[in-house]
Amino acid sequence: MEKFGFTISKIRQIDYDSNDRSIADYIYEREPSFRLCIECGGCSATCTTGNYTNFSLRELHILIKRGENSQVIENLKKCMLCGKCILVCPRGVNTRNIVILARQAFQKSDSYAI
Amino acid sequence: MQFDPFVIPFNIGLYFILFYVVFRCVIWFRGLSRPDKLRLQRGFFGNAFVLSLKEIFLESLLHKKILKTNIRLGYMHMSLAFGWFLLIFFGTIEADIFGTKHLNAPYKAIFFRYFNPEHGRMGFEAAYGFLMDLILAFILSGLILAISKRFYSRVVGMKKTTKLKLSDKIALTSLWLIFPSRLLAESFTSGTYGNGSFLTGTLGSWLASFLPAQQMAYPFWLLYSLSLGTFFVLLPVTRYMHIPAELFLIFMRNCGIKTGDKSGTYTEVQTYSCSSCGICIDACQLNFSAGITNIQPAYLMKAIRNNDDVSEIANNCLLCGRCDQKCPVGIELSPIRMIQRRVGDNENVFTNIYKGYFRKRLHNIPEKSNGQLSYNFLPVTDPEKVDVLYFAGCMTHLTPSIKNSMVKILDASGVKYKFIDEQGGVCCGRPLMLAGMDKEARELINYNSQLFWKSGAHTLVTSCPICYKVFKESYYLGVEVLHHSQFIKSQIEEGSLKMNFLRKKVVYHTPCDLGRGSGVYDEPRFVLKHVSRLEKSKFDDENSLCCGGSLANLKLSSGKKYKIAQDTAAELTKGNPEILATACPLCKKTLSSATETRVADISEIVAEALIVTSVKRNINKQVSSIRELANI
Numbered sequence: 001m002e003k004f005g006f007t008i009s010k011i012r013q014i015d016y017d018s019n020d021r022s023i024a025d026y027i028y029e030r031e032p033s034f035r036l037c038i039e040c041g042g043c044s045a046t047c048t049t050g051n052y053t054n055f056s057l058r059e060l061h062i063l064i065k066r067g068e069n070s071q072v073i074e075n076l077k078k079c080m081l082c083g084k085c086i087l088v089c090p091r092g093v094n095t096r097n098i099v100i101l102a103r104q105a106f107q108k109s110d111s112y113a114i
Numbered sequence: 115m116q117f118d119p120f121v122i123p124f125n126i127g128l129y130f131i132l133f134y135v136v137f138r139c140v141i142w143f144r145g146l147s148r149p150d151k152l153r154l155q156r157g158f159f160g161n162a163f164v165l166s167l168k169e170i171f172l173e174s175l176l177h178k179k180i181l182k183t184n185i186r187l188g189y190m191h192m193s194l195a196f197g198w199f200l201l202i203f204f205g206t207i208e209a210d211i212f213g214t215k216h217l218n219a220p221y222k223a224i225f226f227r228y229f230n231p232e233h234g235r236m237g238f239e240a241a242y243g244f245l246m247d248l249i250l251a252f253i254l255s256g257l258i259l260a261i262s263k264r265f266y267s268r269v270v271g272m273k274k275t276t277k278l279k280l281s282d283k284i285a286l287t288s289l290w291l292i293f294p295s296r297l298l299a300e301s302f303t304s305g306t307y308g309n310g311s312f313l314t315g316t317l318g319s320w321l322a323s324f325l326p327a328q329q330m331a332y333p334f335w336l337l338y339s340l341s342l343g344t345f346f347v348l349l350p351v352t353r354y355m356h357i358p359a360e361l362f363l364i365f366m367r368n369c370g371i372k373t374g375d376k377s378g379t380y381t382e383v384q385t386y387s388c389s390s391c392g393i394c395i396d397a398c399q400l401n402f403s404a405g406i407t408n409i410q411p412a413y414l415m416k417a418i419r420n421n422d423d424v425s426e427i428a429n430n431c432l433l434c435g436r437c438d439q440k441c442p443v444g445i446e447l448s449p450i451r452m453i454q455r456r457v458g459d460n461e462n463v464f465t466n467i468y469k470g471y472f473r474k475r476l477h478n479i480p481e482k483s484n485g486q487l488s489y490n491f492l493p494v495t496d497p498e499k500v501d502v503l504y505f506a507g508c509m510t511h512l513t514p515s516i517k518n519s520m521v522k523i524l525d526a527s528g529v530k531y532k533f534i535d536e537q538g539g540v541c542c543g544r545p546l547m548l549a550g551m552d553k554e555a556r557e558l559i560n561y562n563s564q565l566f567w568k569s570g571a572h573t574l575v576t577s578c579p580i581c582y583k584v585f586k587e588s589y590y591l592g593v594e595v596l597h598h599s600q601f602i603k604s605q606i607e608e609g610s611l612k613m614n615f616l617r618k619k620v621v622y623h624t625p626c627d628l629g630r631g632s633g634v635y636d637e638p639r640f641v642l643k644h645v646s647r648l649e650k651s652k653f654d655d656e657n658s659l660c661c662g663g664s665l666a667n668l669k670l671s672s673g674k675k676y677k678i679a680q681d682t683a684a685e686l687t688k689g690n691p692e693i694l695a696t697a698c699p700l701c702k703k704t705l706s707s708a709t710e711t712r713v714a715d716i717s718e719i720v721a722e723a724l725i726v727t728s729v730k731r732n733i734n735k736q737v738s739s740i741r742e743l744a745n746i
Contacts, residue, residue: 048540051537080489081545081549081551093672
């Protein structure tokens with residue numbers, strides 16, 4: 001058969017049963033304001049790192065909550081903790097603490113090498 | 115030889131504590147680095163020793179600093195410390211003069227009246243007895259204050275007093291028992307023999323009138339000795355360890371030893387020197403505005419002493435430095451907290467002492483954290499050569515009016531400048547440092563430093579006190595770093611900026627990182643006085659409040675931040691000013707949401723008052739048009 005370069009797109013199903021949500025639980029427990037996020041993207045819009053890369057705190061939030069941690073680890077350390085995201089957040093989420101806690105959680109957990 | 119078994123508890127306690135203190139000091143001394151050891155040795159034979167003796171007398175005994183801030187609390191501490199010292203001092207002399215022989219064992223002086231009950235009937239002996247009674251009364255008056263403070267702290271003008279652990283409570287009880295039991299013991303003995311001065315004599319004769327004084331005296335002498343012994347034995351495991359530790363601390367400080375970046379002997383001595391007096395608790399805004407009462411320095415020091423997990427306490431702090439300013443012992447509380455935040459990072463960190471930086475300069479290999487670079491995505495740029503750099507900082511980009519005002523001011527001043535982070539720059543690194551991540555911060559420091567050096571500028575102006583502090587302390591740039599208030603002041607003095615006088619009532623809020631953090635108090639005031647009617651407030655300069663938005667606090671919820679901001683704004687706007695001025699974009703952002711009054715940065719006020727002379731404007735325009743034509 002002729003191949004035109006089209007393939008079937010990857011499965012985009014989020015499997016909450018098999019995903020590891022321990023990182024999200026770790027953060028929920030220590031920073032309750034993690035639940036308040038409405039994913040408006042204000043933090044990503046103002047982000048210092050986001051100015052140079054496609055780093056997005058909003059994306060990280062969603063990925064951590066889903067338990068798709070493998071994509072988070074690499075991006076997490078790009079954050080400069082400058083705190084602009086806290087100031088723009090309309091929900092008062094303590095975003096800096098979430099990044100710090102996520103780093104801690106990855107360091108403590110054995111299944112991820114950081 | 116005069117001896118009685120009841121003095122044994124006292125003797126055990128006394129010799130134990132003397133041995134322990136010497137032992138501890140030797141350990142502390144051995145833990146010092148070599149240069150610090152040399153400093154101590156030089157100080158011992160030099161001026162520092164005399165200075166230390168003077169400071170020990172003024173601070174450890176008289177408590178001058180506490181007396182200045184709170185006279186009742188100061189009196190309480192003074193009466194106990196100085197009074198006890200006098201009692202021991204004159205007691206020793208009394209035992210030496212009036213005792214059976216000279217050079218007595220210490221217990222003879224402490225229990226003098228028991229061994230010399232017939233002493234003090236008339237003449238000089240009676241006068242001396244009067245003096246001893248007076249000192250005892252002095253101590254007891256302080257003790258009454260201390261006891262009532264435990265139950266109702268407002269007695270001494272304090273809102274909160276420290277919470278204690280069990281061993282502290284036992285030691286405190288034994289301390290409280292020492293002087294009343296001495297009073298009663300002396301009184302009963304005086305009552306039996308019919309002598310004694312105004313206090314012990316009067317009380318003794320009254321007690322003897324209905325009690326068997328002779329039989330009652332011995333139990334109280336025993337209690338006196340027991341409570342002294344208990345207090346001494348418990349001293350190393352309680353907050354009272356501050357008594358010997360503070361003496362050592364004063365000497366070390368006078369010798370020029372500094373806290374530094376890592377925990378060490380000096381930090382340890384400082385943590386032991388904390389007496390948990392609670393002055394930091396009253397100064398802390400997290401206490402009186404946000405209702406957080408377990409993170410204050412007194413508790414941090416206690417937790418460090420007990421080897422508890424301090425990460426929660428260490429990170430929940432605005433690092434505004436109000437406690438540093440108020441601490442009567444002069445403990446460097448914020449540096450110690452920063453050390454605790456860095457715990458776990460066991461590699462060597464040199465944030466303040468950044469040696470070997472200048473030699474490499476432009477050929478610097480970026481510092482790696484965990485073997486990997488965190489920020490290798492940052493672009494390498496080649497900025498144009500200028501005289502003055504303007505670095506707005508992250509926070510200023512969120513308050514564009516400050517940025518625009520500064521551009522206006524810089525244009526008007528006529529200096530050749532470049533707005534280096536106009537399109538958004540890189541963070542200065544201080545927020546990372548505050549989170550204890552010095553390695554990562556150093557990558558940013560490296561990146562920014564190279565950017566500044568390449569531009570060849572001799573002056574770096576920044577609008578953000580957070581950046582200013584880190585540029586000053588951790589960058590080692592070799593260029594003049596100015597906060598924009600300092601820059602504006604220098605331009606006014608040079609005459610390059612002309613301004614109208616705004617008839618507006620202004621109150622100035624000192625940002626923590628600029629004021630207490632970097633010691634810049636006068637320049638912002640000078641500028642504000644130049645353009646407006648600057649009013650005084652209750653919280654000026656060293657006593658200034660924090661806006662609550664500080665990046666140093668990693669744990670504080672937004673609700674509590676807002677509460678602090680509201681309280682601060684309410685205090686500052688009491689005199690109904692038209693403008694609440696500040697010099698920090700973060701303070702502006704935090705305060706403006708918490709008050710109805712207009713909050714403006716100094717640069718905004720200056721830009722408002724600015725007279726842009728047509729000559730300069732024309733020159734600037736011409737220059738730029740010629741440049742465009744010439745394509746440079």
